[in-house]
Amino acid sequence: MHLYDNLESGNCYKVRLLLSHLGIPFTKEDVSVVGDRDAQRGEAFFARNPIGKIPTLVLDDGTALVESTAILYYLAEGTPYLPAEKRARARVLQWMSFEQNNHEPNIATARHELVLEAEKPSAEQVDRWQSAGHRALRVMERHLTENDFFAAGRYTIADIALFAYTHVAPEGGFELQGYPRIGTWLDRVREQPGHIGLRD
Amino acid sequence: MHLYDNLESGNCYKVRLLLSHLGIPFTKEDVSVVGDRDAQRGEAFFARNPIGKIPTLVLDDGTALVESTAILYYLAEGTPYLPAEKRARARVLQWMSFEQNNHEPNIATARHELVLEAEKPSAEQVDRWQSAGHRALRVMERHLTENDFFAAGRYTIADIALFAYTHVAPEGGFELQGYPRIGTWLDRVREQPGHIGLRD
Numbered sequence: 001m002h003l004y005d006n007l008e009s010g011n012c013y014k015v016r017l018l019l020s021h022l023g024i025p026f027t028k029e030d031v032s033v034v035g036d037r038d039a040q041r042g043e044a045f046f047a048r049n050p051i052g053k054i055p056t057l058v059l060d061d062g063t064a065l066v067e068s069t070a071i072l073y074y075l076a077e078g079t080p081y082l083p084a085e086k087r088a089r090a091r092v093l094q095w096m097s098f099e100q101n102n103h104e105p106n107i108a109t110a111r112h113e114l115v116l117e118a119e120k121p122s123a124e125q126v127d128r129w130q131s132a133g134h135r136a137l138r139v140m141e142r143h144l145t146e147n148d149f150f151a152a153g154r155y156t157i158a159d160i161a162l163f164a165y166t167h168v169a170p171e172g173g174f175e176l177q178g179y180p181r182i183g184t185w186l187d188r189v190r191e192q193p194g195h196i197g198l199r200d
Numbered sequence: 201m202h203l204y205d206n207l208e209s210g211n212c213y214k215v216r217l218l219l220s221h222l223g224i225p226f227t228k229e230d231v232s233v234v235g236d237r238d239a240q241r242g243e244a245f246f247a248r249n250p251i252g253k254i255p256t257l258v259l260d261d262g263t264a265l266v267e268s269t270a271i272l273y274y275l276a277e278g279t280p281y282l283p284a285e286k287r288a289r290a291r292v293l294q295w296m297s298f299e300q301n302n303h304e305p306n307i308a309t310a311r312h313e314l315v316l317e318a319e320k321p322s323a324e325q326v327d328r329w330q331s332a333g334h335r336a337l338r339v340m341e342r343h344l345t346e347n348d349f350f351a352a353g354r355y356t357i358a359d360i361a362l363f364a365y366t367h368v369a370p371e372g373g374f375e376l377q378g379y380p381r382i383g384t385w386l387d388r389v390r391e392q393p394g395h396i397g398l399r400d
Contacts, residue, residue: 038335050343051298063287067301069269070294077286086277087263094270098251101267101300124322135238143250 003028004045004056007199008116010108010164011068012055017160018075021194026057034116068164069096072157081160083152091151095158098139099165106133108165111172126173133174137182140166144181148188155192163189168198203228204245204256207399208316210308210364211268212255217360218275221394226257234316268364269296272357281360283352291351295358298339299365306333308365311372326373333374337382340366344381348388355392363389368398 003019005012005028019026031054032040038052049056051066057075058064065071073093076082083089110129113121121129140162143150150158167186169176176182189195203219205212205228219226231254232240238252249256251266257275258264265271273293276282283289310329313321321329340362343350350358367386369376376382389395 046342051294051302051339053298053302059287065287065290065294067294067297069297070290073293074286074290086274087259087265090265090270090274093273094251094265094267097267097269097297097300098253100297101304102251102253104301105305122324124324125328128325139251142246 001026001060002058004031004049004054004058005029006031006033006054009033009054010168010198011053011104013198014068014157014160014164015055015057015071015075016200017164017196018072018081018157020196021081021192022075022079023194024075033112034118069093069100069161072096072160076157081155081157083154083156085152088152092156092158095150096161098136099158099161102132102139103136103162104165106136107169107172107174109172110174111165111168114173115171130173133169133172137166137169137174137176137179140185141179141181144185148185155189159185159189164198201226201260202258204231204249204254204258205229206231206233206254208312209233209254210368210398211253211304213398214268214357214360214364215255215257215271215275216400217364217396218272218281218357220396221281221392222275222279223394224275233312234318269293269300269361272296272360276357281355281357283354283356285352288352292356292358295350296361298336299358299361302332302339303336303362304365306336307369307372307374309372310374311365311368314373315371330373333369333372337366337369337374337376337379340385341379341381344385348385355389359385359389364398 003015003026041052046052048064049066053066055068055071056064056066057071065074082092106129149155150162203215203226241252246252248264249266253266255268255271256264256266257271265274282292306329349355350362
Protein backbone atom coordinates (compact mmCIF):
# COMPACT_ATOMS: atom_id res chain seq x y z
CA MET A 1 0.00 0.00 0.00
CA HIS A 2 1.08 3.56 -0.71
CA LEU A 3 -0.10 6.60 1.25
CA TYR A 4 -0.24 10.16 -0.05
CA ASP A 5 0.45 11.81 3.26
CA ASN A 6 1.31 14.96 5.19
CA LEU A 7 2.72 15.09 8.73
CA GLU A 8 0.61 18.14 9.69
CA SER A 9 -2.67 16.58 8.54
CA GLY A 10 -4.74 14.90 11.23
CA ASN A 11 -6.73 13.12 8.53
CA CYS A 12 -3.51 11.50 7.23
CA TYR A 13 -2.41 10.74 10.80
CA LYS A 14 -5.60 8.72 11.39
CA VAL A 15 -4.56 6.34 8.61
CA ARG A 16 -0.95 6.05 9.82
CA LEU A 17 -2.18 5.42 13.37
CA LEU A 18 -4.46 2.57 12.31
CA LEU A 19 -1.78 1.09 10.03
CA SER A 20 0.56 1.14 13.03
CA HIS A 21 -1.98 -0.64 15.26
CA LEU A 22 -2.51 -3.23 12.54
CA GLY A 23 1.21 -3.63 11.76
CA ILE A 24 0.59 -3.19 8.03
CA PRO A 25 3.67 -2.04 6.08
CA PHE A 26 3.25 0.82 3.60
CA THR A 27 5.22 3.39 1.62
CA LYS A 28 4.33 7.07 1.72
CA GLU A 29 5.01 10.36 0.05
CA ASP A 30 4.48 13.88 1.25
CA VAL A 31 1.90 16.13 -0.43
CA SER A 32 1.67 19.84 0.42
CA VAL A 33 -1.39 21.05 2.34
CA VAL A 34 -0.80 24.82 2.10
CA GLY A 35 -1.64 27.40 -0.56
CA ASP A 36 -3.60 26.45 -3.70
CA ARG A 37 -3.64 22.73 -3.14
CA ASP A 38 -5.66 21.81 -6.21
CA ALA A 39 -3.24 23.64 -8.53
CA GLN A 40 -0.18 22.12 -6.83
CA ARG A 41 -1.51 18.57 -7.01
CA GLY A 42 -2.23 18.89 -10.70
CA GLU A 43 -4.19 16.90 -13.23
CA ALA A 44 -2.28 13.64 -12.77
CA PHE A 45 -3.30 13.51 -9.10
CA PHE A 46 -6.95 14.26 -9.92
CA ALA A 47 -7.02 11.67 -12.71
CA ARG A 48 -6.40 8.99 -10.10
CA ASN A 49 -8.38 10.68 -7.33
CA PRO A 50 -11.32 12.86 -8.41
CA ILE A 51 -11.78 14.33 -4.94
CA GLY A 52 -8.15 15.49 -4.96
CA LYS A 53 -7.69 15.28 -1.18
CA ILE A 54 -5.23 13.53 1.07
CA PRO A 55 -4.98 11.05 2.64
CA THR A 56 -5.21 8.93 -0.49
CA LEU A 57 -4.38 5.27 0.06
CA VAL A 58 -3.42 3.31 -3.05
CA LEU A 59 -4.25 -0.35 -2.51
CA ASP A 60 -2.13 -3.14 -3.96
CA ASP A 61 -4.44 -3.50 -6.99
CA GLY A 62 -4.05 0.22 -7.79
CA THR A 63 -7.39 1.34 -6.32
CA ALA A 64 -6.96 4.86 -4.93
CA LEU A 65 -9.17 5.30 -1.88
CA VAL A 66 -9.85 8.80 -0.52
CA GLU A 67 -11.50 10.23 2.64
CA SER A 68 -10.17 9.16 6.01
CA THR A 69 -13.52 7.69 7.11
CA ALA A 70 -13.69 5.37 4.10
CA ILE A 71 -10.02 4.37 4.41
CA LEU A 72 -10.28 3.61 8.15
CA TYR A 73 -13.49 1.61 7.69
CA TYR A 74 -11.95 -0.37 4.83
CA LEU A 75 -8.77 -1.19 6.75
CA ALA A 76 -10.52 -1.96 10.05
CA GLU A 77 -13.14 -4.43 8.80
CA GLY A 78 -12.49 -7.84 10.31
CA THR A 79 -10.11 -6.42 12.95
CA PRO A 80 -10.69 -5.48 16.62
CA TYR A 81 -10.84 -1.78 15.58
CA LEU A 82 -14.30 -2.16 14.01
CA PRO A 83 -16.95 -4.32 15.71
CA ALA A 84 -18.72 -6.93 13.60
CA GLU A 85 -22.19 -6.37 15.06
CA LYS A 86 -24.34 -4.17 12.83
CA ARG A 87 -25.62 -1.66 15.41
CA ALA A 88 -22.17 -1.28 16.94
CA ARG A 89 -20.74 -0.56 13.48
CA ALA A 90 -23.47 2.02 12.92
CA ARG A 91 -22.46 3.71 16.17
CA VAL A 92 -18.81 3.79 15.03
CA LEU A 93 -19.83 5.38 11.74
CA GLN A 94 -22.08 7.84 13.58
CA TRP A 95 -19.14 9.25 15.54
CA MET A 96 -16.84 9.27 12.51
CA SER A 97 -19.44 11.19 10.54
CA PHE A 98 -19.92 13.65 13.41
CA GLU A 99 -16.15 14.18 13.37
CA GLN A 100 -16.09 14.94 9.65
CA ASN A 101 -19.21 17.13 9.72
CA ASN A 102 -19.03 19.05 13.02
CA HIS A 103 -15.54 18.70 14.47
CA GLU A 104 -13.00 18.72 11.64
CA PRO A 105 -14.52 21.58 9.58
CA ASN A 106 -14.19 23.84 12.64
CA ILE A 107 -11.37 22.61 14.87
CA ALA A 108 -9.05 21.32 12.14
CA THR A 109 -9.79 24.17 9.76
CA ALA A 110 -9.11 26.78 12.48
CA ARG A 111 -5.78 25.11 13.28
CA HIS A 112 -4.91 24.84 9.61
CA GLU A 113 -5.58 28.45 8.75
CA LEU A 114 -4.18 29.94 11.97
CA VAL A 115 -0.97 27.88 12.00
CA LEU A 116 -0.15 26.81 8.46
CA GLU A 117 -1.52 29.33 5.98
CA ALA A 118 0.10 32.70 5.23
CA GLU A 119 -3.21 34.54 4.87
CA LYS A 120 -4.88 34.69 8.26
CA PRO A 121 -8.66 34.33 8.78
CA SER A 122 -10.85 37.22 9.99
CA ALA A 123 -11.97 37.57 13.60
CA GLU A 124 -15.53 36.84 12.44
CA GLN A 125 -14.39 33.55 10.92
CA VAL A 126 -12.45 32.59 14.04
CA ASP A 127 -15.56 33.30 16.16
CA ARG A 128 -17.64 31.01 13.95
CA TRP A 129 -15.12 28.17 14.31
CA GLN A 130 -14.89 28.75 18.06
CA SER A 131 -18.64 28.55 18.52
CA ALA A 132 -19.15 25.42 16.42
CA GLY A 133 -15.91 23.76 17.56
CA HIS A 134 -16.73 24.16 21.25
CA ARG A 135 -20.19 22.75 20.58
CA ALA A 136 -18.49 19.62 19.16
CA LEU A 137 -16.19 19.40 22.20
CA ARG A 138 -19.20 19.68 24.55
CA VAL A 139 -20.86 16.78 22.69
CA MET A 140 -17.72 14.70 23.20
CA GLU A 141 -17.41 15.66 26.89
CA ARG A 142 -21.06 14.75 27.50
CA HIS A 143 -20.61 11.32 25.87
CA LEU A 144 -17.38 10.62 27.78
CA THR A 145 -19.09 11.33 31.12
CA GLU A 146 -20.73 7.92 30.84
CA ASN A 147 -18.42 6.13 28.40
CA ASP A 148 -14.70 5.32 28.23
CA PHE A 149 -14.70 5.21 24.41
CA PHE A 150 -16.99 6.47 21.64
CA ALA A 151 -18.56 3.22 20.43
CA ALA A 152 -18.92 -0.45 21.28
CA GLY A 153 -17.40 0.02 24.77
CA ARG A 154 -13.87 -0.22 23.45
CA TYR A 155 -11.17 1.51 21.38
CA THR A 156 -12.26 1.62 17.72
CA ILE A 157 -11.69 3.71 14.61
CA ALA A 158 -14.25 6.18 16.04
CA ASP A 159 -11.68 7.03 18.73
CA ILE A 160 -8.90 7.24 16.15
CA ALA A 161 -11.00 9.62 14.03
CA LEU A 162 -11.81 11.89 16.98
CA PHE A 163 -8.35 11.78 18.57
CA ALA A 164 -6.54 13.12 15.50
CA TYR A 165 -7.70 16.72 15.69
CA THR A 166 -8.83 16.81 19.34
CA HIS A 167 -5.34 16.27 20.71
CA VAL A 168 -4.02 19.23 18.71
CA ALA A 169 -7.13 21.40 19.22
CA PRO A 170 -5.15 23.92 21.35
CA GLU A 171 -3.05 24.70 18.24
CA GLY A 172 -6.28 26.00 16.69
CA GLY A 173 -7.12 28.07 19.77
CA PHE A 174 -9.39 25.52 21.47
CA GLU A 175 -8.26 25.19 25.07
CA LEU A 176 -9.17 21.82 26.59
CA GLN A 177 -8.95 22.67 30.32
CA GLY A 178 -12.76 22.86 30.52
CA TYR A 179 -13.12 19.30 29.23
CA PRO A 180 -11.69 16.94 31.87
CA ARG A 181 -13.31 13.81 30.40
CA ILE A 182 -11.76 14.55 27.03
CA GLY A 183 -8.38 14.87 28.75
CA THR A 184 -8.72 11.45 30.39
CA TRP A 185 -9.87 9.91 27.11
CA LEU A 186 -6.89 11.39 25.21
CA ASP A 187 -4.59 9.62 27.68
CA ARG A 188 -6.58 6.39 27.27
CA VAL A 189 -6.05 6.57 23.49
CA ARG A 190 -2.31 7.22 23.93
CA GLU A 191 -2.04 4.03 26.02
CA GLN A 192 -3.29 1.76 23.23
CA PRO A 193 -0.74 -0.77 21.90
CA GLY A 194 0.93 0.49 18.73
CA HIS A 195 0.08 4.16 19.38
CA ILE A 196 2.20 6.67 17.45
CA GLY A 197 2.24 10.48 17.56
CA LEU A 198 1.09 12.90 14.87
CA ARG A 199 4.55 13.44 13.41
CA ASP A 200 6.07 10.00 14.18
CA MET B 201 -39.04 2.97 13.43
CA HIS B 202 -39.48 6.60 14.42
CA LEU B 203 -37.76 9.51 12.66
CA TYR B 204 -37.02 12.90 14.22
CA ASP B 205 -37.39 14.86 11.04
CA ASN B 206 -37.65 18.27 9.35
CA LEU B 207 -38.98 18.89 5.84
CA GLU B 208 -36.37 21.59 5.08
CA SER B 209 -33.43 19.40 6.10
CA GLY B 210 -31.67 17.55 3.28
CA ASN B 211 -30.04 15.29 5.84
CA CYS B 212 -33.50 14.16 7.03
CA TYR B 213 -34.68 13.86 3.43
CA LYS B 214 -31.91 11.36 2.68
CA VAL B 215 -33.36 9.00 5.29
CA ARG B 216 -36.96 9.44 4.08
CA LEU B 217 -35.84 8.86 0.48
CA LEU B 218 -34.10 5.58 1.32
CA LEU B 219 -37.02 4.43 3.51
CA SER B 220 -39.29 5.13 0.52
CA HIS B 221 -37.07 3.08 -1.83
CA LEU B 222 -37.05 0.24 0.68
CA GLY B 223 -40.77 0.43 1.45
CA ILE B 224 -40.12 0.51 5.20
CA PRO B 225 -42.96 2.05 7.26
CA PHE B 226 -42.07 4.60 9.94
CA THR B 227 -43.56 7.32 12.11
CA LYS B 228 -42.05 10.78 12.26
CA GLU B 229 -42.16 14.01 14.17
CA ASP B 230 -41.00 17.46 13.21
CA VAL B 231 -38.07 19.09 15.03
CA SER B 232 -37.16 22.76 14.47
CA VAL B 233 -33.94 23.55 12.62
CA VAL B 234 -33.84 27.32 13.13
CA GLY B 235 -32.60 29.53 15.97
CA ASP B 236 -30.85 28.04 19.03
CA ARG B 237 -31.48 24.41 18.20
CA ASP B 238 -29.66 22.95 21.19
CA ALA B 239 -31.74 24.99 23.65
CA GLN B 240 -35.01 24.15 21.87
CA ARG B 241 -34.34 20.42 21.79
CA GLY B 242 -33.58 20.37 25.49
CA GLU B 243 -32.02 17.87 27.85
CA ALA B 244 -34.46 15.04 27.15
CA PHE B 245 -33.47 15.00 23.48
CA PHE B 246 -29.75 15.04 24.34
CA ALA B 247 -30.15 12.28 26.91
CA ARG B 248 -31.20 9.95 24.13
CA ASN B 249 -28.96 11.46 21.46
CA PRO B 250 -25.68 13.00 22.70
CA ILE B 251 -24.95 14.61 19.32
CA GLY B 252 -28.32 16.39 19.45
CA LYS B 253 -28.79 16.53 15.67
CA ILE B 254 -31.50 15.40 13.33
CA PRO B 255 -32.17 13.13 11.57
CA THR B 256 -32.33 10.79 14.54
CA LEU B 257 -33.79 7.37 13.73
CA VAL B 258 -35.10 5.39 16.69
CA LEU B 259 -34.93 1.68 15.90
CA ASP B 260 -37.52 -0.79 17.13
CA ASP B 261 -35.34 -1.78 20.12
CA GLY B 262 -35.08 1.89 21.20
CA THR B 263 -31.57 2.52 19.80
CA ALA B 264 -31.35 6.16 18.67
CA LEU B 265 -29.08 6.43 15.64
CA VAL B 266 -27.78 9.84 14.52
CA GLU B 267 -25.88 11.17 11.49
CA SER B 268 -27.35 10.60 8.05
CA THR B 269 -24.31 8.65 6.82
CA ALA B 270 -24.57 6.13 9.66
CA ILE B 271 -28.35 5.81 9.30
CA LEU B 272 -28.22 5.28 5.52
CA TYR B 273 -25.41 2.74 5.81
CA TYR B 274 -27.28 0.85 8.53
CA LEU B 275 -30.55 0.73 6.58
CA ALA B 276 -28.94 -0.09 3.22
CA GLU B 277 -26.82 -3.06 4.25
CA GLY B 278 -28.05 -6.19 2.51
CA THR B 279 -30.12 -4.18 0.00
CA PRO B 280 -29.35 -3.09 -3.59
CA TYR B 281 -28.57 0.43 -2.30
CA LEU B 282 -25.23 -0.66 -0.77
CA PRO B 283 -23.00 -3.11 -2.65
CA ALA B 284 -21.72 -6.14 -0.73
CA GLU B 285 -18.20 -6.08 -2.19
CA LYS B 286 -15.71 -4.47 0.18
CA ARG B 287 -14.00 -2.05 -2.22
CA ALA B 288 -17.32 -0.95 -3.69
CA ARG B 289 -18.62 -0.26 -0.18
CA ALA B 290 -15.47 1.75 0.54
CA ARG B 291 -16.17 3.83 -2.56
CA VAL B 292 -19.75 4.46 -1.40
CA LEU B 293 -18.48 5.60 1.98
CA GLN B 294 -15.83 7.77 0.31
CA TRP B 295 -18.45 9.80 -1.52
CA MET B 296 -20.73 10.01 1.52
CA SER B 297 -17.85 11.29 3.61
CA PHE B 298 -16.94 13.83 0.91
CA GLU B 299 -20.54 15.01 1.02
CA GLN B 300 -20.50 15.51 4.80
CA ASN B 301 -17.05 17.12 4.86
CA ASN B 302 -16.88 19.27 1.70
CA HIS B 303 -20.35 19.65 0.25
CA GLU B 304 -22.86 19.89 3.09
CA PRO B 305 -20.88 22.28 5.35
CA ASN B 306 -20.79 24.78 2.47
CA ILE B 307 -23.78 24.24 0.17
CA ALA B 308 -26.30 23.18 2.81
CA THR B 309 -25.08 25.67 5.38
CA ALA B 310 -25.29 28.54 2.87
CA ARG B 311 -28.85 27.56 1.96
CA HIS B 312 -29.78 27.16 5.61
CA GLU B 313 -28.49 30.54 6.74
CA LEU B 314 -29.59 32.48 3.65
CA VAL B 315 -33.10 31.01 3.48
CA LEU B 316 -34.12 29.84 6.94
CA GLU B 317 -32.33 31.90 9.59
CA ALA B 318 -33.34 35.44 10.61
CA GLU B 319 -29.74 36.62 11.07
CA LYS B 320 -28.08 36.74 7.68
CA PRO B 321 -24.42 35.78 7.12
CA SER B 322 -21.75 38.30 6.11
CA ALA B 323 -20.54 38.72 2.52
CA GLU B 324 -17.18 37.28 3.60
CA GLN B 325 -18.89 34.15 4.88
CA VAL B 326 -20.95 33.78 1.71
CA ASP B 327 -17.74 34.07 -0.37
CA ARG B 328 -16.12 31.31 1.65
CA TRP B 329 -19.11 28.99 1.11
CA GLN B 330 -19.21 29.87 -2.59
CA SER B 331 -15.56 29.04 -3.11
CA ALA B 332 -15.60 25.74 -1.22
CA GLY B 333 -19.08 24.77 -2.47
CA HIS B 334 -18.18 25.27 -6.11
CA ARG B 335 -15.03 23.24 -5.57
CA ALA B 336 -17.26 20.37 -4.37
CA LEU B 337 -19.53 20.77 -7.41
CA ARG B 338 -16.50 20.68 -9.75
CA VAL B 339 -15.39 17.41 -8.12
CA MET B 340 -18.86 15.95 -8.75
CA GLU B 341 -18.96 17.21 -12.35
CA ARG B 342 -15.53 15.72 -13.05
CA HIS B 343 -16.57 12.33 -11.67
CA LEU B 344 -19.87 12.34 -13.61
CA THR B 345 -18.06 12.97 -16.89
CA GLU B 346 -17.04 9.33 -16.87
CA ASN B 347 -19.64 7.80 -14.57
CA ASP B 348 -23.44 7.65 -14.43
CA PHE B 349 -23.48 7.25 -10.63
CA PHE B 350 -21.03 7.89 -7.78
CA ALA B 351 -20.07 4.35 -6.82
CA ALA B 352 -20.37 0.74 -7.94
CA GLY B 353 -21.74 1.72 -11.38
CA ARG B 354 -25.28 2.00 -10.05
CA TYR B 355 -27.63 4.01 -7.84
CA THR B 356 -26.56 3.68 -4.20
CA ILE B 357 -26.77 5.60 -0.93
CA ALA B 358 -23.82 7.68 -2.20
CA ASP B 359 -26.18 9.17 -4.81
CA ILE B 360 -28.89 9.68 -2.19
CA ALA B 361 -26.42 11.49 0.07
CA LEU B 362 -25.20 13.79 -2.71
CA PHE B 363 -28.62 14.39 -4.29
CA ALA B 364 -30.19 15.80 -1.12
CA TYR B 365 -28.40 19.16 -1.05
CA THR B 366 -27.26 19.31 -4.68
CA HIS B 367 -30.79 19.49 -6.09
CA VAL B 368 -31.57 22.48 -3.86
CA ALA B 369 -28.12 24.12 -4.23
CA PRO B 370 -29.62 27.08 -6.17
CA GLU B 371 -31.58 27.99 -3.00
CA GLY B 372 -28.17 28.60 -1.39
CA GLY B 373 -26.96 30.70 -4.31
CA PHE B 374 -25.17 27.91 -6.18
CA GLU B 375 -26.31 28.04 -9.81
CA LEU B 376 -25.98 24.68 -11.56
CA GLN B 377 -26.02 25.83 -15.20
CA GLY B 378 -22.25 25.37 -15.42
CA TYR B 379 -22.53 21.72 -14.39
CA PRO B 380 -24.33 19.84 -17.19
CA ARG B 381 -23.30 16.37 -15.98
CA ILE B 382 -24.72 17.12 -12.55
CA GLY B 383 -27.98 18.17 -14.22
CA THR B 384 -28.24 14.86 -16.09
CA TRP B 385 -27.40 12.91 -12.94
CA LEU B 386 -30.08 14.76 -10.92
CA ASP B 387 -32.64 13.60 -13.50
CA ARG B 388 -31.25 10.05 -13.32
CA VAL B 389 -31.78 10.05 -9.55
CA ARG B 390 -35.33 11.37 -9.92
CA GLU B 391 -36.14 8.43 -12.24
CA GLN B 392 -35.32 5.78 -9.62
CA PRO B 393 -38.29 3.65 -8.46
CA GLY B 394 -39.73 4.96 -5.20
CA HIS B 395 -38.25 8.44 -5.58
CA ILE B 396 -39.90 11.16 -3.47
CA GLY B 397 -39.26 14.90 -3.32
CA LEU B 398 -37.73 16.89 -0.44
CA ARG B 399 -41.07 17.94 1.04
CA ASP B 400 -43.16 14.87 0.03
